[in-house]
Structure formats: structure tokens, C-alpha cells
Amino acid sequence: MDSLQLLRKDTEVEIATAAGPTAFEIDELTAGYRERRVLRGISCCIPERRVTAIMGPSGCGKSTLVKALNRTLELMPGGAVTSGHVRFRGADLHGPAVDPRAVRRSLGIIHQQPVPFPMSILENVVFGARFHAICRRAEREAYARLYLEKVGLWTEVKHQLHESASRFSGGQQQRLCLARTLANQPQAVLMDEPCSALDPYATRRIEEHIVELRDEYPVIVVTHNVGQARRISDYVLFMVDGQLIEAGPTAQVFEAPQSQLARDFISGRFG
Amino acid sequence: MAAEITQAAPAPGFLPLPCGAMRSDRAFTVIAWGVGLVGLVLPLGILGFLLIEGMARLSWAFLTEAPAGFPLGSAGGIAPAILGTLALVAIGLGVALPLGVAGAIGLVEYAPEDSPWVRVMRFGAECLAAVPAIVYGLFGYAVLVVLFRLQISLISGALTLGLMMLPIILIGAEEALRGVERSLREAALSLGVSRFNVVRRVILPKALPGILSVTLLAAGHAAGSAAPVMFTASVAFARGTPALDAPVMTLPSHLYYVVSEGADLEQAYATALVLVVGLLLANGCAALLKRRLAR
Amino acid sequence: MTATEPSAVPFSAQRVRGRFSDRAARLASRAALALVVLILATLLLLILREALPALGSALSAEGILRADWAPLADPPRFGLAHAVLSTLMVTTLALALAVPIGFGIGLFAAEFAPAWLRHVLQPCLELLAGIPSVVYGFFGYVTLVAWFERYGGMATGESLLVGGLILAVMVLPFIACTSAESFAAVPRALRESAHSTGVTRVHVVRRILVPMALPGLFAAVALGLGRAVGETLAVLLLAGNSTALPTSYLDRGQPLTALIATELPEAALGTAKYHALYAAGLALILLTVTINSVVWRLKARVMRHGG
Ligand SMILES: Nc1ncnc2c1ncn2[C@@H]1O[C@H](COP(=O)(O)OP(=O)(O)OP(=O)(O)O)[C@@H](O)[C@H]1O
Numbered sequence A: 001m002d003s004l005q006l007l008r009k010d011t012e013v014e015i016a017t018a019a020g021p022t023a024f025e026i027d028e029l030t031a032g033y034r035e036r037r038v039l040r041g042i043s044c045c046i047p048e049r050r051v052t053a054i055m056g057p058s059g060c061g062k063s064t065l066v067k068a069l070n071r072t073l074e075l076m077p078g079g080a081v082t083s084g085h086v087r088f089r090g091a092d093l094h095g096p097a098v099d100p101r102a103v104r105r106s107l108g109i110i111h112q113q114p115v116p117f118p119m120s121i122l123e124n125v126v127f128g129a130r131f132h133a134i135c136r137r138a139e140r141e142a143y144a145r146l147y148l149e150k151v152g153l154w155t156e157v158k159h160q161l162h163e164s165a166s167r168f169s170g171g172q173q174q175r176l177c178l179a180r181t182l183a184n185q186p187q188a189v190l191m192d193e194p195c196s197a198l199d200p201y202a203t204r205r206i207e208e209h210i211v212e213l214r215d216e217y218p219v220i221v222v223t224h225n226v227g228q229a230r231r232i233s234d235y236v237l238f239m240v241d242g243q244l245i246e247a248g249p250t251a252q253v254f255e256a257p258q259s260q261l262a263r264d265f266i267s268g269r270f271g
Numbered sequence B: 001m002a003a004e005i006t007q008a009a010p011a012p013g014f015l016p017l018p019c020g021a022m023r024s025d026r027a028f029t030v031i032a033w034g035v036g037l038v039g040l041v042l043p044l045g046i047l048g049f050l051l052i053e054g055m056a057r058l059s060w061a062f063l064t065e066a067p068a069g070f071p072l073g074s075a076g077g078i079a080p081a082i083l084g085t086l087a088l089v090a091i092g093l094g095v096a097l098p099l100g101v102a103g104a105i106g107l108v109e110y111a112p113e114d115s116p117w118v119r120v121m122r123f124g125a126e127c128l129a130a131v132p133a134i135v136y137g138l139f140g141y142a143v144l145v146v147l148f149r150l151q152i153s154l155i156s157g158a159l160t161l162g163l164m165m166l167p168i169i170l171i172g173a174e175e176a177l178r179g180v181e182r183s184l185r186e187a188a189l190s191l192g193v194s195r196f197n198v199v200r201r202v203i204l205p206k207a208l209p210g211i212l213s214v215t216l217l218a219a220g221h222a223a224g225s226a227a228p229v230m231f232t233a234s235v236a237f238a239r240g241t242p243a244l245d246a247p248v249m250t251l252p253s254h255l256y257y258v259v260s261e262g263a264d265l266e267q268a269y270a271t272a273l274v275l276v277v278g279l280l281l282a283n284g285c286a287a288l289l290k291r292r293l294a295r
Numbered sequence C: 001m002t003a004t005e006p007s008a009v010p011f012s013a014q015r016v017r018g019r020f021s022d023r024a025a026r027l028a029s030r031a032a033l034a035l036v037v038l039i040l041a042t043l044l045l046l047i048l049r050e051a052l053p054a055l056g057s058a059l060s061a062e063g064i065l066r067a068d069w070a071p072l073a074d075p076p077r078f079g080l081a082h083a084v085l086s087t088l089m090v091t092t093l094a095l096a097l098a099v100p101i102g103f104g105i106g107l108f109a110a111e112f113a114p115a116w117l118r119h120v121l122q123p124c125l126e127l128l129a130g131i132p133s134v135v136y137g138f139f140g141y142v143t144l145v146a147w148f149e150r151y152g153g154m155a156t157g158e159s160l161l162v163g164g165l166i167l168a169v170m171v172l173p174f175i176a177c178t179s180a181e182s183f184a185a186v187p188r189a190l191r192e193s194a195h196s197t198g199v200t201r202v203h204v205v206r207r208i209l210v211p212m213a214l215p216g217l218f219a220a221v222a223l224g225l226g227r228a229v230g231e232t233l234a235v236l237l238l239a240g241n242s243t244a245l246p247t248s249y250l251d252r253g254q255p256l257t258a259l260i261a262t263e264l265p266e267a268a269l270g271t272a273k274y275h276a277l278y279a280a281g282l283a284l285i286l287l288t289v290t291i292n293s294v295v296w297r298l299k300a301r302v303m304r305h306g307g
């Protein structure tokens, strides 16, 4: 199947396609909060082992989409997927036998604000892994070290593993959250504006990690930052008002945007 | 340039305010400070009075001996009353704390956020918390003492106090749990762990200072109330360590008996001081915890 | 390094642990809530049941609303009129004193006091609120009652006046704190822009602060009222415990709470007296629930304003 393909009939947007296996298939997804419909029929495919950036003006439903992709939307008050399907590697996220918590574990998410838990750094990293019995109590430290090394935190924290994470800088906290999510051994990583609370230096570090993650996982990154999307993403989805208006390989969308909205957004004229 | 020249030059300095307004403003400020000082002087005055009068009569023996003399309480100490109060509140908390915290968890974590039930429960709990202490006494008397035949005993009084503390703890714990940031809950749940695990490992540790704070407040409130224990637990005199099925002495009711007899108030100053200092310590700890939480 | 590999099991085949504990926790917390509801219901029903026999004839000449309290008469009469009147009198006096002073303190704390003073004032008010009722009773007894006995030319110093005075001190912190909160809840920006027009403070207070804080101020009064009506020990010790109908504040009286506290230990089960006392309790419940509903409404309005 073609990896990026916009199946919308009404807007006539033609999307260039790229070869490669598909991770997520989103099919006519509508979702919202109580009466408020936020996503209005999103259809697209998101490729394996690539970074896909989701862009669009504030309030267009990017966070809602990402939350729908790992079934955390239904944790929000009134939040629900009302119709449509999301399939990850062929399995329907909303299938009858599917435990939403298994979905959440398998499709890890990083939020805008880093949220360290009120426990030691070590416990933070293995919080989910311990619950899912991925790591035994005795091997906690070795396990945590693996993931702390992966996000480049190990050398900074190896002497304070048993201290609270609340004194960390924002960038360190966000990397800790990344380690915590990766320690869950997810099959994909979703990020909702992971750098918007960080300074440029910390942003750069997270971006490096995102690019590294691409080797193992399909990665979805919501971002407001046009430059960041250009730097790290392979594909771009462009949303406006709950609808997908443009999608394609990053270079193509940035060089030759098909819609006026996307053109304005990219050139910084709105958004 | 021309426009500037034609405009009238403003008078130097600032325009004066109307004279009457200034005067009333000054008077208002003076009154506000005066009233504010009342709020300062009154508590400190009462506390100072109790401290000065009470300290003079306080001794180690007073804290460790049983009351004696005639009328009772004119000599000896208040040890059984201290023990009785502590036992009542401790057992009452043993009932109210788990129930209150479990109920609060049910309201915050296991009920749909916008459920009308949550509002109804909250309203009910607030009504219960506002019901006067003496009504709990009436209830405890009719249900525990009479209906369940528990007699006037430590257990009757402790359960009555437990009921009185329950709504306070429920409301306070609910607020403490709700005060935990959404994002924390969301981030923990997004790792796919069970809600109970999130509550136990993430939410409760965060809410703990708040829960402890309101528990201390409720305990202090219960420890200082004579009305609910007057018909359910307390007697003018009891000896030895408190037993579940026997009546006890309590600090507030002891103070009440001594004052209502009106004969010899010497010892009452010290009793009042012990009670107030104990409660202030509890309330002070509660306030400190709350302040820690606010940071 | 198998641990670094993403787990290959698709989520559709994964079983997540913790189902049982989750369900148990849900059940336990619901059970706790059900118990709270049950307690609320029995509290209401039981007191209603014990009060019911006295309510039937409440309005007759012998009933609780019109008769006097004459347990030794034949037949004995258990009217609550004197107690209702006493409660009304002490509560009115207490609020008449505590409301203006409390609002003043609230305004002072929110508008006039420098930050350090605010930080002193707050614990002081909490201190006042933390002193138990019986200690206030004792305090009033050794100060006001003694003073009135010595200088007031009264045989006994206890009176509704003394009860009302001490009650005023007791409800003061609640009124002060609640009104301070509602004054402080008026948005800063609004206050600053009002001041920046150069008007006096009185003007800002009268035209901006008071109207904006009004629901909160009402809530403060209602809260104080509820406290004053329900206070037992202080009025028991200070109001004089006389079952005669009071005619002035210098008379002795017996508010509802004091009546219950005095008479319940001597009321045999199921007697007219017993039922009359539970009717008094029911009146207290109804009053506090009504007050609480008003406060609830007002708070909702405050929050809408603030938010
Ligand atoms: N919990 C919620 N309840 C109700 N409506 C919500 C909720 N969260 C978001 N919305 C609404 O849904 C719409 C989309 O929100 P969403 O957070 O998905 O936007 P976004 O594209 O992520 O915006 P941003 O760039 O600001 O993060 C918004 O109009 C918002 O008002």
C-alpha cells in the first residue's frame, strides 16, 4: 500500500506517495469532546521507521489526533472517537478484544510539558516497565541505565538515581520522560510538541534523539516549528480545522505546497 | 508644531483631588487599619490570657495525675482526660480516614468527571460537614448508644466523632486529589498502567500533604468538641486507661463539667491551656503542610 | 540487548496486568461512597423519625412551636419557643457584631495590609477559628461573666448578651476569612485599572470590590450564621440555661443547642421530651442544610465571576 495517501474526495488534494511499509492507517477518523467535533474525517497512512511531522494552526486538532492514536483521548473528559478506524500494523486500535492499556503501552506518547512523577529518577524510568513486568525488581538499575543511556542522561544522573526528578531542568525532564516511555518497549513513539517548553539547546538534543529513534520506531511529532519540521521529519501532515489538507514528503510539501493555507503557514504568514 | 502652541499649557504639578474625597479616604484607611488590628489583637489577646493564666497553674503532675478533690477537678490532674481524648480521636480517625480517602478516590478517579453524582455527593458531604456537632451527638445517642446498645462508651463516642470527621476528610481529600495536575494523571495513564497503580504510586503521594493536612484539621475539630461526646462517651470521672466498652473522660467535656459546676476554676485554666495548645499544634502542622503543598 | 528491541507482540494479543486490583479498587471506593450516602440517609431519617411525634401537633397550643418548656406541669409541656427565640437573639447579636468587623478585616487583609501583616493576620484568624467552643465558653465565663457580675449589677453574669458577644468572636474568623478570599478573588487587573484612573480607595472599594465580591460576602454571612446557630458549648456555659422566655439581652436564655445538651441526658427514651429534643435537632439540620444550599449557589456564582 502506498504510504501516504490522502483519501479525501471533497478537497481534491493530490498527495505524492512514497514507497515503504505502513505503520498507521487512519481511515475517516472523526473524534471530539462531547458535542464538539474536532477531527472531521482524517484519512492517511503513516510510514514505518520514519519521522512524520503533524503541523497546523493552533486548535486545529493535532493533539486530539495524536491522543486518538494511542487511545488516551478517551481519558479526557468527554473525549471519544466517534467513527472511523485506526489500524497499527494491521490491528484495529478499537477492536473488541483490545485492551486500551495495551494500546497505550505499545504506542508511547510524550507530552508537551515534561511530567516527572513524584518518585526517584530510577522509579520514574521503570514505572511502566515494572507494571508491565518487562523488568524484574532485581534488574531495575541495569534496565533503567539502558534507557537513560539511550537518551543521554546516564552520565548526568548516575549518582542521583534515588533522588527526586523535580530539580531537573526542563530538557532533562523531557529526556527522562522519553526514557520512561522507551522503557515501556513501545512499538511506536508519538510526541505532542515535545520541545515547546524547552530552550533551543535542549530542543536540539531532543531533535537528535528523535532522529535516532527513527531507526527503530515509527515516530510522529506534532510541531509548531516550521524549521524543526524541516530538520527532523521525513513526511509532513498539514491539518487545518480538523481536516487534513496536505500531506507528503517533507521536501515536497515545503518546496511546493499545494494549498494556499499550507503556503502561508510555511512562510510564517499565519499560524 | 502650531497645534502645540495653541493648546493651553497644563498647570504645573498634579491636579488635586476633591477635598471631601481625600478626607473620607483618609478616614476609611484609618478605620480599616483599626478593624484589621482587632483581627490581630483579639486572637493574640485570648491566647495570651490563656497562656499567662494557664502556665501559672500547669505542672508535670497536672498532666500525669487523675483528677481529685471536691468538687471533682479542683485538685489532681487531667491525665485520663488526655488519654480519653486521644483514644476517641484515634479510633474515630481509624474509621473516618480510610472511608473518607476511599470515597474521595471513588469520586475523583473512578467516577466520570461530569457525573451529577459527584456534585450530589459533594453537596451531601458539605451539608454533613456543616451540621452542628450537637446533632452528631443526637445521632450517636439514638443509633449507637440506644439502637446498637453500645452504651455510653469509648466506642460509641469514637464512632460518633468518626462520623463527624468523615465529611470533612472526604471533602478535603477530594480537593487534594483534584488538585493533582491533570497532566500527571494523563502522563501516567498513557504508559498503559492501571488506574489503581497510578492512584497508588503517583496521585496519592502528590495528594498526601493535603490529605494529612485536612486530617489534622478534622482531628483537631473532633478533639475540641464536647457536644458529640457528651451523650455518647464522656463521664465526669473515669480512672485508668480507656477501654472500648467503658466511658471515658475527655478534655473538652472535663472542662465543661468543671466550669458548669462553677465552684473552683483554678485548674480549669490549665485544662483549657492544654486543650488549646494541643489543638493549635495540630492546626499549625496542618497549615504548614498546606503551605508546603502550595509551593 | 534484547531489552532495547521494541516488543514484537501486537497489542491486540497483549494482556495487561492490574485488571483485578483496578476493579477491586473501584468497588471499594464505590462501597465507601455508598456507606457515606447510607450514613447521610440514616442520620436524616433517624432524627426525622425521633422528631416526628413532636411535629404532629407542633402548631397546637401544646405543641413545640407555641408552648413553653414546663416539664413539671401536668400534663408536661415541651415547647421550644424560648429556645428558638434565644437562638435568634444570640445569633442576631453575634452576626450584628461579627459581620461588619469581619468584612472590615477581610477588606483590610485584601486591600490595605502589607504582605507581611497579611501573613501574620491569616494565622491569627486561623488561631481564633481553632479554639474550641468549650474554651470560648470558659473564657467568656471567667472574663465577661465575671465582669458583668462585678460591674453590671446582675445577680448572675450569664445572659444572652454575653453568649452573643462570645459567639461573635467565634464566628468572626469564618466571616473574615471568607470575605477576605472573595475580596482577593476580584481580578488584580480590574483593581489596578480602577486605581489607575486616579480615584480614591473608598471609591474603588465601593464601586468595584464590594459589587464584585458580593456573592462571596453573602456566603460569608451565611457561613457565619450556620456556625452561630450550631455552636453549643459556649452558649451552654454563657447564656444562662433558663427555660423562661427571654425578653431582653440581659435576660438569661437557652438556645436550641444548649437545650438539647442540657435535657437529653435526662430524657427517657420515647417520651414527649425526647421527641421534642430531636425536633430541635431536626430544626438545626434543616437550617444548616438550607444555609449550605445558599452558600453552594453563591460559591458557584463566585467561581463563574472569578473564572
Ligand atoms: N479536553 C477538552 N475538552 C473540550 N474541548 C477540547 C479539549 N481539548 C481540546 N479541545 C478543543 O479541541 C480543539 C482542538 O484541540 P487540540 O488540543 O487538539 O488542538 P491543537 O491543534 O493541539 O492545538 P495546539 O497547537 O494549541 O496544541 C480545540 O478547539 C480545543 O478547544
Ligand SMILES: [Mg+2]
Pocket: A062, A063, A064, A192, A193
Ligand atoms: Mg496541542
